[in-house]
Amino acid sequence: MKQILVIVPFPMSDENLQSRKAQLAAVELSPNLNFTFRPVKAAPRNYISQADMVMADIGILEAGLSAEEEGFDAVCVDTMSDSGVAALRSILRIPVVGPGRVAMLEAMMLGSRFSIVTMWQKWRHLYEKTISDLGISHALASVRSIDVAPDNQALLGGREDDTFPLLEAAARQAIEEDRAEVIILGSTTMHQAHAHLVAALDVPVINPGPLTYKTVESLLSLGLSHSLASYPKSLVSRNEMIKSMLAAANKFEH
Numbered sequence: 001m002k003q004i005l006v007i008v009p010f011p012m013s014d015e016n017l018q019s020r021k022a023q024l025a026a027v028e029l030s031p032n033l034n035f036t037f038r039p040v041k042a043a044p045r046n047y048i049s050q051a052d053m054v055m056a057d058i059g060i061l062e063a064g065l066s067a068e069e070e071g072f073d074a075v076c077v078d079t080m081s082d083s084g085v086a087a088l089r090s091i092l093r094i095p096v097v098g099p100g101r102v103a104m105l106e107a108m109m110l111g112s113r114f115s116i117v118t119m120w121q122k123w124r125h126l127y128e129k130t131i132s133d134l135g136i137s138h139a140l141a142s143v144r145s146i147d148v149a150p151d152n153q154a155l156l157g158g159r160e161d162d163t164f165p166l167l168e169a170a171a172r173q174a175i176e177e178d179r180a181e182v183i184i185l186g187s188t189t190m191h192q193a194h195a196h197l198v199a200a201l202d203v204p205v206i207n208p209g210p211l212t213y214k215t216v217e218s219l220l221s222l223g224l225s226h227s228l229a230s231y232p233k234s235l236v237s238r239n240e241m242i243k244s245m246l247a248a249a250n251k252f253e254h
Helices: 014-026 050-064 085-089 099-110 121-134 160-176 188-200 208-222 239-253
Strands: 002-008 033-039 074-077 114-118 140-145 182-185
Touching (some): 002 014, 002 050, 002 208, 033 208, 050 074, 099 121, 099 208, 121 140, 182 188
Parallel strands (some): 002 033, 114 182
């Protein structure tokens, strides 16, 4: 049995964690994979500023520092920002996968132009960074936002009637006006809208969270992981310092 750690980028209750775990039901996975969802100890309220992004990196890094020692075979990071992915790759030899880069590269395999449909215009910088890093601005048709503040705890639960039609309308605009050939959901917090959009639209709709699970499944079956030449290790470990920092931050959160 292969053990997969899924790092959830916000502290949350067991009840709210179930909304994240529900992503597993969206895709058929090998019975030989077992997924453990772990919230971070501390995080920004949302991912808006550069200060927020630094805090997110540190929280996710700490949550996965010991994954290999704990017996996990791979790590998935449950945020389209891919926060902490590069840092964890510099520490772990096991695969570490984030949904942002994976979703965009998958979209380019399915069509020549993709649009990102998202909840909040303030998240645009997350996508622009990944697109710039990958050098794929030519493939981006648009980023369409319904500009509704997200709920990173309850996700879309209880707001389906309000948000699903708005997301569908934004996706149709992307297809008809921006010539998008593939739609990417802009956040793993939007996964509950995936089935609705798939039924309503005539182009592929990528659900980023479950895509990371299938990517990890593939990497493990192929015996592949990230290149240590691309993600070199630090000369001196600061793992214990990071753990102490987040233990203190966790007390502050509560």
